[in-house]
Amino acid sequence: MEKIGFIGLGTMGKWMALNMMKAGYELIVTGSSPPVLQFLEDQGAAVVNTYAEMAARVDWIFLSVPDTGAVESVIFGENGILEGARKGLLVVDLSTIDYLATLDIEQKLKLKGIFFSDAPVSGMEKRAQEAVLTVMFGGQKEIFELVRPALEAIGDKIIYMGGIGSGQLTKLINQLLFNISVAGIAEVLPMAAKLGLDPEKVTQVVTTGTGRSFAAEFFLPLTLENRFDQGYPLKSAYKDMISAAEICAHEKIPLPMVQTATTTFQMAMASGLGSESKGSLIKVFEKFLGIEFRRIEMSE
Numbered sequence: 686m687e688k689i690g691f692i693g694l695g696t697m698g699k700w701m702a703l704n705m706m707k708a709g710y711e712l713i714v715t716g717s718s719p720p721v722l723q724f725l726e727d728q729g730a731a732v733v734n735t736y737a738e739m740a741a742r743v744d745w746i747f748l749s750v751p752d753t754g755a756v757e758s759v760i761f762g763e764n765g766i767l768e769g770a771r772k773g774l775l776v777v778d779l780s781t782i783d784y785l786a787t788l789d790i791e792q793k794l795k796l797k798g799i800f801f802s803d804a805p806v807s808g809m810e811k812r813a814q815e816a817v818l819t820v821m822f823g824g825q826k827e828i829f830e831l832v833r834p835a836l837e838a839i840g841d842k843i844i845y846m847g848g849i850g851s852g853q854l855t856k857l858i859n860q861l862l863f864n865i866s867v868a869g870i871a872e873v874l875p876m877a878a879k880l881g882l883d884p885e886k887v888t889q890v891v892t893t894g895t896g897r898s899f900a901a902e903f904f905l906p907l908t909l910e911n912r913f914d915q916g917y918p919l920k921s922a923y924k925d926m927i928s929a930a931e932i933c934a935h936e937k938i939p940l941p942m943v944q945t946a947t948t949t950f951q952m953a954m955a956s957g958l959g960s961e962s963k964g965s966l967i968k969v970f971e972k973f974l975g976i977e978f979r980r981i982e983m984s985e
Contacts, residue, residue: 686710689835690739692759693749693780694721697806700813701749701779701839706730708838713739736760737769745775745832749806752924753782760790772798777832779820779839781805781860783928784853785935787823791849802828803849805856806840809916817841823852857932860925861943864963866900868946871966874905874978878971884978885909904964909980913961913968920959923950 691702694716706712712730760766791801802824818840836843846855877887888905926947958965
């Protein structure tokens with residue numbers, strides 16, 4: 686069985702790495718969190734000091750890092766993958782990064798004899814821990830079939846989307862629809878509270894009626910409790926809106942609803958909400974209307 690390197694042992698990555706190891710793969714890890722490294726070492730993983738050292742010892746490397754810049758740094762930076770990689774190394778990016786950058790990275794690595802594929806995942810920490818993520822793969826079909834068993838160790842929906850970048854593009858589309866939903870909730874529901882409707886009762890309808898969405902089901906119960914600490918930080922989620930804007934400009938595709946949602950994201954971040962969850966978008970319109978969408982007994 687192939688020897689795997691895993692880079693990016695954060696909230697999602699540590700569980701994906703563990704689940705690959707549980708599937709029987711020999712795992713090599715590195716990172717900046719001693720407790721997580723110790724946790725994985727206790728489970729049987731080997732720990733190395735640099736990405737270059739890892740690249741020299743493994744057949745495949747999986748990445749799960751925060752953004753495009755992090756992927757580029759891990760691969761091309763000092764002591765990066767490229768410094769230690771042998772020809773034929775497979776690098777599979779589980780991160781969510783820019784679509785156009787993915788195409789560029791693949792071309793640069795191809796010149797060095799290294800294969801690069803994108804396989805972003807959908808799902809939060811609980812799903813990563815339970816190995817029921819959705820994986821969207823972009824790259825050569827032969828590589829997909831080769832690494833599929835490892836992907837099946839982390840997810841229950843493994844979908845081949847097409848050529849390089851297809852995974853990132855699919856993830857972006859999914860995220861844009863999610864972000865539009867959250868922005869719509871943020872705009873409309875403060876109006877309901879302003880006009881005297883009970884937020885808890887409105888939530889019951891919105892999460893069960895025709896207006897329901899994953900965004901409503903996830904964020905509204907938390908909003909009622911004034912909790913905005915669950916889910917991806919707003920400032921990190923904003924990268925999806927930047928990617929959409931770049932693709933729109935490059936391909937001349939109008940996306941007016943995405944642009945409107947982007948404005949809501951920008952207003953929220955300008956209001957200092959960047960470290961809170963996407964659910965905090967509602968605070969932008971609550972401030973305009975002088976009202977809060979919370980449980981009545983909490984707001985009294």
